[in-house]
Amino acid sequence: MATFPDYKDIYVFVEQKDSEPAEVGYELISEARKLVASAPELGFQVVGVLLGENVKDKAQDVIAHGADKVIVVDDPLLKDYSTQFYTDALTQVINEFKPDSLLTGATVLGRDLAPRVAARINAGLTADATGIEIDPTKVADGDALLLVTRPTFGGNLFGTIVCPNTRPQMATIRPKVFDLAPVDETRTGEVIEFAPVWNSTEPEVVVEEVLPKKIEGVDIAKCNILIGAGRGAEGCLPLLEEAAKELGGEVCATRAVVEDGFMDKSRQVGQTGKTVRPTLYIACGISGAVQHVAGMEKSDFIIAINRDPEAEIFTISNLGFIGDVNQVLPLLVEGLKKARKA
Ligand SMILES: Cc1cc2nc3c(=O)[nH]c(=O)nc-3n(C[C@H](O)[C@H](O)[C@H](O)COP(=O)(O)OP(=O)(O)OC[C@H]3O[C@@H](n4cnc5c(N)ncnc54)[C@H](O)[C@@H]3O)c2cc1C
Incomplete structure (x- = not known):
């Protein structure tokens, strides 16, 4: 029963x-x-x-x-x-x-x-x-x-x-x-x-006008390629922006980067940010805290660059590079561009 x-x-x-x-x-x-x-x-x-x-x-x-x-x-x-x-x-x-x-x-x-x-x-x-x-x-x-x-x-x-x-x-x-x-x-x-029987047809709150939502910038939840900036990449954000442009993607960030004032909150990924699932997520100088990972772990392919070989982000990455973002990212972007052309 x-x-x-x-x-x-x-x-x-x-x-x-x-x-x-x-x-x-x-x-x-x-x-x-x-x-x-x-x-x-x-x-x-x-x-x-x-x-x-x-x-x-x-x-x-x-x-x-x-x-x-x-x-x-x-x-x-x-x-x-x-x-x-x-x-x-x-x-x-x-x-x-x-x-x-x-x-x-x-x-x-x-x-x-x-x-x-x-x-x-x-x-x-x-x-x-x-x-x-x-x-x-x-x-x-x-x-x-x-x-x-x-x-x-x-x-x-x-x-x-x-x-x-x-x-x-x-x-x-x-x-x-x-x-x-x-x-x-x-x-x-x-x-x-189904036709409901309205308790009342008099609105308790009157909405006089619904303005179309003005979307500032991009919606990272809709992007196919994302370059994620962590605190370890705060010193080289133009490099990440350039990489995003070359790959046809956008930059996003951890909460640390947003709180440090380097990026807008609308680009924050994670538990208190947005959930994203692009085809490619390149995590640059991101430690891999659970609150960040919760928002990006379902990405199709994750590449992590971190100079700490013990960084948690490597445990959820498909590919990892141990090294400095400044050095690894330009090489990676070149490699990806070549692979695309081939
Ligand atoms: C309730 C709550 C909600 C939260 N929500 C979110 C959320 O939505 N999103 C979010 O992201 N976080 C969130 N956080 C914060 C989260 O716990 C982490 O503090 C944050 O994600 C860490 O960001 P990070 O990886 O950029 O910085 P860090 O943890 O400081 O890591 C920086 C990393 O960069 C590496 N590094 C440094 N320099 C270089 C270099 N030159 N090259 C390569 N690697 C380098 C370091 O080895 C390190 O691993 C939340 C926390 C709480 C408590």
């Missing part, structure tokens, strides 16, 4: 802006597919939840990214994000459809919405998760208990959090933590339209 027989399936809140779903929703759907595949006995499906105005035609996109079903709440009150209306709508979706778990991006919106919803339905929520699996020891009992990993104690430890007593189990997960599965346009699935 299942522990929570009325609750099933893994739901993913697919955040959108101007009717364009954010990639993190699709990353979570890809991960939810892996979760249901890891416990086929449960017979769970992956369900996308799409809230907004004029979003119904995006449901097929959500299916193409891996959802079996999409619940759409299409309402003018949901045109722009509002804590009040989104909480009302998502809470009612949960009460109506009873998901076993609900995953949300740990974005500004997700971090606002998920706790509000969790409090209203008295559900357990793990914030800022970095890993999720279904407890294999519970599956035979029909229990899809999630083991949710997240950094704790300043990032020095990873804790596993379980919410065994209530459903749904909720978690927010940062963008770029999970892989995006290939899109399959031929996938088919069910689209269910």
